[in-house]
Amino acid sequence: MPVSSAYRPDPRFFALGDDFSDPVEAAAFPQTTLRFRNDRAAATVGLDELSDAEWIAHFGRFQPLPGQPVPLAMRYHGHQFRNYNADLGDGRGFLAAQLREVAPAGLTGTGADGASRLLDLGTKGSGTTPWSRGGDGRLTLKGGLREVLAATLLETLGVPTSRAFSLMETGEALQRGDEPSPTRSAVLVRLSHSHVRFGTFQRAAWHERPDLVAALVEHVRSLYHxxxxxxxxxxxxxxxxxxxxxxxxxxxxxxxxxxxxxxxxxxxxxxxxxxxxxxxxxxxxxxxxxxxxxxxxxxxxxxxxxxxxxxxxxxxxxxxxxxxxxxxxxxxxxxxxxxxxxxRAAFLMRLGVLSVSEESDQTLLDATLAFLRDGGEALRWEPLFFDWFGGFASSARALSGPRAGLYRGEAFEAFRAALFDHDSDRPERLEHPVFAAADPEEMLIDEVEALWAAIADRDDWNPFAAKLARLEAARQAYGFAG
Known part of the structure; x- marks a missing residue:
């Protein structure tokens, strides 16, 4: 079996029945070229031992993993920009598998029986479903690249997020109205704690089915809360x-x-x-x-x-x-x-300092936002948190770095005073080589476009791979829990 002994299938959503989903098949793609595989995420669900050929079979051609039923397109409704849409559902993706995490990650809950978290493998761009609404069910390669980048940086910064698990280029020329066409195609797989949406409840309520709402309540309560x-x-x-x-x-x-x-x-x-x-x-x-x-x-x-x-x-x-x-x-x-x-807790985390009291923590939050507001366009968001990570312990680094000239004035002094009221949290993190760099890892739109241009123009994936490597180093340096 092409999985490790740690692999534990547990397809719970599939047992809810056909009121909540529809069985589907993945598209047959002209090619399946592996562009990204997340081995660290794969290790958390016992799939890191797959060879590239096995990986492509499961996440490019979607041969079922052991113990997993056929994929399901999930049914849901939703408010889109506050307009209710009853014609929704998984239109270009499906729930491919559910499996248990190898070890609890300390996020939202464990199962009622003490089991580790239940995780989903869900797709994006895997073909049409009953909910495609006339769309082609595909994903652009650029869209897949952007999702990998967003999820990776958010995880680095301590945001609870799905993880980009796999990105496969699929060899189709797609027509899109919001980017130059034809454009290259891809299929993405993400690893997420759940794909049950608020809109899943909305669909059951719209159909005036309290029995379905009650079933969802019990499903979500028992597995996630x-x-x-x-x-x-x-x-x-x-x-x-x-x-x-x-x-x-x-x-x-x-x-x-x-x-x-x-x-x-x-x-x-x-x-x-x-x-x-x-x-x-x-x-x-x-x-x-x-x-x-x-x-x-x-x-x-x-x-x-x-x-x-x-x-x-x-x-x-x-x-x-x-x-x-x-x-x-x-x-x-x-x-x-x-x-x-x-x-308050999130800003303390980003600044790498410990809580003192509700009042002092609020003062630091207010002072940080006031300084960012006062700094205008010159004071970028991410570099402030990078320069002053660890509080007083980073004073010399911040005041001798490339943005030293920005750290002056009344708003800055209020920020620094509030920050120095808080002790550094795990100051040994500052010894990581990441903090010897002049600049933090950011993900502004110009960099995203440059990473894509290297691929679109020259099929050069090296800048993308290098960016992911730097983000991994930053993740290890910060040591945030999502």
């Missing part, structure tokens, strides 16, 4: 609110803009996934948007907490089919306080 009592829908909502608050705070601390925070793009575990028109902030700009079609800034950087809360209210509305409104409202209203707590 086992501390919640059986049948406790408000308790489950509170757990999902907490997970979503943590995710949103980590996005903000990372300077990340998701771009399309629709209800079908948020899942029940509070893990970021499905990266389309994402961006990272070049500098502090509350109205910064990622999607060219977000003309009114609905999902702008600073509006992401509002967007996530709005989506949670739609989820709460679905749960009214199986629970009273008052406890659901109470659970929903826990988002604001949870988000502020998580935002």
């Amino acid at each position: 086992p501390d919640v009592a059986a049948g406790d829908a408000p308790g489950l909502l509170r757990a999902m609110v907490a997970a979503s608050a943590r995710l949103t705070a980590r996005w903000i601390a990372a300077g990340f803009v998701h771009g399309v925070l629709n209800t079908d793009n948020l899942n029940v575990t509070g893990e970021s996934f499905d990266y389309g028109p994402w961006r990272f902030l070049p500098h502090y700009e509350p109205g910064f948007t990622a999607a060219y079609f977000d003309q009114f800034g609905l999902y702008a950087f600073a509006r992401q907490p509002e967007a996530v809360f709005w989506n949670l209210t739609q989820l709460a509305g679905c749960l009214k089919l199986v629970a009273e409104a008052a406890p659901l409202t109470e659970a929903l209203n826990s988002f604001g306080p949870a988000y502020i707590r998580e935002l």
Whole structure:
């Protein structure tokens, strides 16, 4: 069997039945050229021992892994830019497999029986399904490359995220309206904690099926939030609110803009996934948007907490089919306080310092944002956190580095004073060679375009591989938990 002894299949979603999904087959691609395989992620699910040929068979031609049923296109609805769409579902992807993590990673929960986390292998660009809505079910190679880059940097920065698992070039010429066509094609596989979306609940509620909502509640509770009592829908909502608050705070601390925070793009575990028109902030700009079609800034950087809360209210509305409104409202209203707590914690994490008190931590958060705002376009988001990582221990490094001239003025002095009130967290991390570099790893749009241009123009994958290697070094240096 081409898997290790640590491989443990556990296809739980498949057992929910045909009210939630449709069996599908992957497209037969003209070619399957392996462009990226995540061996570190593969090791967490017992698949790192696959040869490249076996990898291509499972993640390019989609021969089923041992113990896994046929792939399923998941059914869901969603609010897209706050307009309800009942004609959704997996239109170019499917749930390929579910399996247990080799060792708990300390994220959201373990199974009720003490088992390690249940993880999904899901696809993007694997062909048409009953929910393709006239689309070709394909993914551009550039889109696949962008998802690998986004997921990798987010993991590096401590954001709970799916991991890009595999990227295969598939040899088709795709027509797209938002990039030069024809363009190269790919199929992506991601490893995620869950692909059950808020929109999965919305579909069951739209069909006025409390039995399906109740089945989903039990499925999600038992597998992803086992501390919640059986049948406790408000308790489950509170757990999902907490997970979503943590995710949103980590996005903000990372300077990340998701771009399309629709209800079908948020899942029940509070893990970021499905990266389309994402961006990272070049500098502090509350109205910064990622999607060219977000003309009114609905999902702008600073509006992401509002967007996530709005989506949670739609989820709460679905749960009214199986629970009273008052406890659901109470659970929903826990988002604001949870988000502020998580935002303080996320900024402490990014700055590499320890908590002192709620008041002092809030002062540091406020001072950091004020300094970023005061610094304008000259003070880039990511370099500030890099230069001052570890607090006082990084003073000499920051004040002798390439941005030393920016570290002056009233707003800076308030930031530095608040930062120095906090002790360094694991100061030995500063000994990593990453912190000897002048600049941090960023992922601004110009670099993304340059990495793609090397591939599109010369089929040169070396810059992409080098970027991933630098991000891995940064991940090890920071030592964040997602």
